[in-house]
Amino acid sequence: MPTSVSLEVNGRAIVVIVDDPGMPLLYALRDSLELKGPRFGCGLGQCGTCAVLLDGEPVLSCETPLTKVVNRKVVTLEGLGTPEKPSRVQQAFIDEQAAQCGYCLNGMIMQATALLAKTQNPTVPQIKKALTGNLCRCGTHLRIIRAVQRAARSA
Amino acid sequence: MLDFVSTRRGVLKTGGALFVTFTLVDKVLPALAQGSARKKTVSLDEVDGFLSVGVDGQITVYSGKVDLGTGVRTAFTQIVAEELEVPIDRVNLIQGDTALTPDQGPTWGSISIQIGGMQIRKAAATARKALVEMAAERLGVPPNELRIENGAIKSSGKSVSCADLVGGRTFSLKVDKDAPVKDPASYTVVGKSVPRLDIPPKATGQFMYMQDFRVGGMLHGRVVRPLAIGAKLENVDESSVKDVPGLVKVVRDGNFLGVVATTEWDAIQAARRLKATWSKWEGLPERAHLWEHVRATKINSDEVTANVGNSAKALSDASKRISASYDFAIHTHGSIGPSCAVVEINDGKITCWSASQATHRLRKQLAAMMAISPDDIRCLYIEGSGCYGRNGHEDAAGDAALLSRAVGGRPVRVQWMRADEHGWDPKGAPVLIDLRAGVDREGRTIAWESEFFLPDSFGPVPLVAAILADLPGMTEQLPKFVVRNTAVPYTFPNIRTVAHMLNETPLRWSWMRSPGRLESTFANECFVDELAASVSADPLDFRLKHLGDPRGVELLQRLAVLTKWEKRTSPRKDAKGDVVAGRGISYVQYDLVRTYVGAVAEIEVDRRTGEIRVERFLVVHDCGQIINPDGVTNQIEGNIIQTVSRTLKEEVLFDRSAVTSLHWATYPILTFPEVPDVIIELIDRPNEKPWGAGEPAATIVPSAISNAVFDALGVRLRSVPFTPAKVLAAIEGD
Numbered sequence: 021m022p023t024s025v026s027l028e029v030n031g032r033a034i035v036v037i038v039d040d041p042g043m044p045l046l047y048a049l050r051d052s053l054e055l056k057g058p059r060f061g062c063g064l065g066q067c068g069t070c071a072v073l074l075d076g077e078p079v080l081s082c083e084t085p086l087t088k089v090v091n092r093k094v095v096t097l098e099g100l101g102t103p104e105k106p107s108r109v110q111q112a113f114i115d116e117q118a119a120q121c122g123y124c125l126n127g128m129i130m131q132a133t134a135l136l137a138k139t140q141n142p143t144v145p146q147i148k149k150a151l152t153g154n155l156c157r158c159g160t161h162l163r164i165i166r167a168v169q170r171a172a173r174s175a
Numbered sequence: 176m177l178d179f180v181s182t183r184r185g186v187l188k189t190g191g192a193l194f195v196t197f198t199l200v201d202k203v204l205p206a207l208a209q210g211s212a213r214k215k216t217v218s219l220d221e222v223d224g225f226l227s228v229g230v231d232g233q234i235t236v237y238s239g240k241v242d243l244g245t246g247v248r249t250a251f252t253q254i255v256a257e258e259l260e261v262p263i264d265r266v267n268l269i270q271g272d273t274a275l276t277p278d279q280g281p282t283w284g285s286i287s288i289q290i291g292g293m294q295i296r297k298a299a300a301t302a303r304k305a306l307v308e309m310a311a312e313r314l315g316v317p318p319n320e321l322r323i324e325n326g327a328i329k330s331s332g333k334s335v336s337c338a339d340l341v342g343g344r345t346f347s348l349k350v351d352k353d354a355p356v357k358d359p360a361s362y363t364v365v366g367k368s369v370p371r372l373d374i375p376p377k378a379t380g381q382f383m384y385m386q387d388f389r390v391g392g393m394l395h396g397r398v399v400r401p402l403a404i405g406a407k408l409e410n411v412d413e414s415s416v417k418d419v420p421g422l423v424k425v426v427r428d429g430n431f432l433g434v435v436a437t438t439e440w441d442a443i444q445a446a447r448r449l450k451a452t453w454s455k456w457e458g459l460p461e462r463a464h465l466w467e468h469v470r471a472t473k474i475n476s477d478e479v480t481a482n483v484g485n486s487a488k489a490l491s492d493a494s495k496r497i498s499a500s501y502d503f504a505i506h507t508h509g510s511i512g513p514s515c516a517v518v519e520i521n522d523g524k525i526t527c528w529s530a531s532q533a534t535h536r537l538r539k540q541l542a543a544m545m546a547i548s549p550d551d552i553r554c555l556y557i558e559g560s561g562c563y564g565r566n567g568h569e570d571a572a573g574d575a576a577l578l579s580r581a582v583g584g585r586p587v588r589v590q591w592m593r594a595d596e597h598g599w600d601p602k603g604a605p606v607l608i609d610l611r612a613g614v615d616r617e618g619r620t621i622a623w624e625s626e627f628f629l630p631d632s633f634g635p636v637p638l639v640a641a642i643l644a645d646l647p648g649m650t651e652q653l654p655k656f657v658v659r660n661t662a663v664p665y666t667f668p669n670i671r672t673v674a675h676m677l678n679e680t681p682l683r684w685s686w687m688r689s690p691g692r693l694e695s696t697f698a699n700e701c702f703v704d705e706l707a708a709s710v711s712a713d714p715l716d717f718r719l720k721h722l723g724d725p726r727g728v729e730l731l732q733r734l735a736v737l738t739k740w741e742k743r744t745s746p747r748k749d750a751k752g753d754v755v756a757g758r759g760i761s762y763v764q765y766d767l768v769r770t771y772v773g774a775v776a777e778i779e780v781d782r783r784t785g786e787i788r789v790e791r792f793l794v795v796h797d798c799g800q801i802i803n804p805d806g807v808t809n810q811i812e813g814n815i816i817q818t819v820s821r822t823l824k825e826e827v828l829f830d831r832s833a834v835t836s837l838h839w840a841t842y843p844i845l846t847f848p849e850v851p852d853v854i855i856e857l858i859d860r861p862n863e864k865p866w867g868a869g870e871p872a873a874t875i876v877p878s879a880i881s882n883a884v885f886d887a888l889g890v891r892l893r894s895v896p897f898t899p900a901k902v903l904a905a906i907e908g909d
Binding site: 057063067069100110117157 | 243244245246370371373374375376377378379380381382383384386387389420421438439440441444509510511512513558559560561562563590592593805809810812813814815816817820838839840844845846847848850852853
């Protein structure tokens with residue numbers, strides 16, 4: 021039986037009609053809204069690449085059912101900025117060339133954005149700790165750390 | 176305003192512009208739409224194979240080599256922009272489209288720039304020469320009075336644009352191997368750290384990865400793999416999924432099982448709920464006895480990779496003999512995004528979109544499996560999650576082909592789940608190495624012998640779908656690249672190195688970042704360190720003493736300066752306390768004929784817990800002419816960090832039936848707090864050939880760490896991964 025779920029995504033009011041309201045938010049964002057920022061990595065909450073901000077807090081959209089986001093505000097990578105007008109964190113990642121394949125970048129940028137919202141000038145250990153749950157297989161970690169530092173400086 | 180969206184396309188209601196349709200595909204990648212490709216040569220001998228000039232003067236490069244997240248797209252763009260004297264943004268690149276791009280071989284082995292890029296450079300140089308000649312005729316000016324500048328050919332007062340000369344038309348010209356290329360002294364684009372073209376869209380969620388690709392009318396597929404690798408499918412209970420709303424079909428073909436549904440979530444639900452019975456199968460070796468199994472595996476042939484003097488006699492004459500065995504665990508590629516592909520079949524013609532590193536070969540594999548002509552298949556590359564070898568992309572394409580055929584050719588997207596990727600992507604081989612060396616009374620190394628147990632070249636990795644459905648594969652002899660660093664760069668008087676090419680590996684094998692070379696260099700460079708210690712030599716001095724190659728010598732001397740190398744023997748004499756620091760050196764010339772890398776690892780090891788912490792890697796790297804320094808730096812950092820992960824943590828676990836490390840908790844990789852700092856010195860040689868950087872720096876990592884642990888504690892780690900348990904066992908056994 022189709023169910024309607026109301027939420028806000030990147031500032032727009034959305035009603036998602038689904039058969040299964042237990043469906044993770046990730047699939048609504050990717051398949052229904054055709055957003056490309058949040059990415060499928062493991063579906064188990066182990067890699068961090070599906071992260072979005074839910075009412076400002078980073079959550080893993082692969083294990084967040086739609087029932088948990090009713091009437092709440094979701095921000096994805098697309099909601100932070102655009103290639104023409106990137107957010108300061110996005111700009112810092114571009115400036116530091118902090119990507120190889122870039123598949124993990126969504127999680128890194130969402131997590132870093134959440135970190136910098138609370139901690140203006142994080143130390144390197146604080147950055148590493150905040151990103152512990154975000155896996156990168158290409159080995160771009162050092163650039164990512166530098167990007168977060170740069171974003172902090174540019175605030 | 177409210178936007179209504181649905182996971183069911185059929186009942187889609189949208190109140191606004193939010194729901195965009197798939198017109199994006201045509202805008203972003205015009206070459207993608209089926210049938211849109213005009214008949215274009217893909218010949219490796221023709222300039223038109225590689226290049227075209229549009230009526231607007233835009234240059235299009237057709238590259239058979241693809242960007243696997245390495246930045247090679249930007250590097251190729253630089254190479255062409257340089258030779259044709261146009262700004263970077265006037266160059267587009269189409270990659271890995273069998274209808275449009277020449278078959279430059281798979282994107283593997285750190286040869287994209289070294290071979291692929293140089294083919295493109297030659298094509299561009301030929302085009303440049305032809306454009307100047309055409310302009311000379313058009314303008315009535317001798318070619319030597321013309322210059323090419325910003326997309327036009329100019330003399331004093333006269334000018335004609337490249338677009339006017341050939342825009343929208345073909346060159347119809349063979350690639351001229353003697354066409355003059357630009358003098359590196361005049362480079363303005365090559366050799367510069369041009370920012371990667373793909374990072375702004377990747378950082379803002381605009382980049383379309385393979386996993387994002389959609390076509391109209393597309394269905395979603397998921398695979399249901401056997402519980403044991405060789406199990407037979409005995410029964411499928413389709414009633415178990417009758418309640419899944421969007422289910423289109425349960426597809427069974429031999430032991431191949433999958434589901435197709437209208438939405439992704441429905442496909443996932445169906446795959447999870449589908450009840451299937453499989454036969455029991457326990458054909459894998461016991462993991463506890465893996466190395467006995469490898470040693471007992473049938474040897475197809477022996478490759479003698481070096482035979483100097485008489486090593487057997489020298490070894491028996493030696494006053495001191497040392498020997499050791501090294502082993503390297505089975506690893507998985509572990510791309511962060513699982514494999515994904517889309518296939519559709521129209522009028523018997525197959526279109527396959529995937530992140531395959533080898534679309535031309537995939538086309539042949541699909542042709543064999545689907546029993547149709549390769550001419551009726553078009554494979555197109557779309558960049559996926561990082562690819563470090565032949566991972567699961569081709570297999571996902573095979574899965575999508577069988578699923579699409581089962582639903583009348585409708586486009587089907589197959590996205591592997593995490594357990595499919597960890598469980599079923601092809602794995603690295605378990606590699607075993609035996610080494611022996613002899614030293615005479617004066618402390619000179621007089622004998623070096625080694626035996627490597629390496630996977631034989633089986634040809635293209637068979638598609639999982641073809642195996643399970645018992646459909647034909649294709650055969651093609653692959654080069655035995657895995658043996659290329661089994662011999663050593665050192666000038667010992669008596670050497671014999673042999674690679675035993677094994678008939679099989681426990682798990683389906685494929686090449687994974689620096690196959691064979693990584694394991695060989697681990698053993699060789701650790702054993703060189705053992706030799707140095709056995710004669711109380713400084714390990715850097717010992718290498719220099721036995722190295723004849725001046726480029727290698729220069730590299731090691733620069734490494735000594737970079738690391739402020741203090742001359743002494745290992746282990747260090749002043750080790751005290753529970754946590755001890757150590758340094759370890761390693762050196763490689765990749766394949767013994769190209770890129771040079773030297774590195775020092777600085778580590779700390781805790782005697783109580785056995786935990787190794789890699790603090791810092793210092794690397795000197797010489798890959799000849801550098802196209803993009805920041806691109807090379809990025810690759811080196813990645814090589815080091817990924818291989819620290821492989822060295823310290825990674826090992827595929829399995830029982831007698833199947834792989835059991837099916838996710839990141841059971842196959843942990845390095846996390847941010849564990850990442851070492853990496854200091855890099857690049858040696859740029861603009862007048863030399865450009866060599867690869869995608870793999871060489873990986874090879875020196877395990878040996879540098881092992882040698883550093885020896886320096887700290889005086890114990891040798893000869894088995895990757897260096898887990899705390901192995902470190903503690905080495906301490907206790909010392």
